[in-house]
Amino acid sequence: MPTRSRTELSRLVDTGSRTDPTVELTDKQWSLIEDLFPWEPPAPQGGRPKAKPRACFNGIMWVLRTGARWKDLPEKYPPKSTCHDRLKEWSESGLFDQALERLLRALEESEILDLTETFADGTFASAKKGVNRLDRHAVAKELRL
16 A cells, blocks of 8 residues: 555545546555455356456445445446356355455554544434334333343
């Protein structure tokens, strides 16, 4: 990871990923996770090549950064179904978590990010349907103990 001044970091935060959705992984960032996502060129006898993992990863990150729908994925990325399928595959296998962990660790090691204190926000998590009031009150009562 390149070392950046506090002023530059502040500018990057101000222009952030939500306001500048064109931000993609740098070559150095990709080199940190590239081994997790091997890619094989098409066989000599032909066939349709799989989309390159870096393009899919950038497409996934674009959707996550912008909060946009998959169908709004720009054409410069692989098709929405390909990116979504890769996210599902990589999430189920744990590869996506490993990649994010490596990238976050690199940011932390270069003192761009401090993860000593973090929070989870569950305000948008919906409740399971069919939970009766008694169960909800029992849970609330246990949490107060």
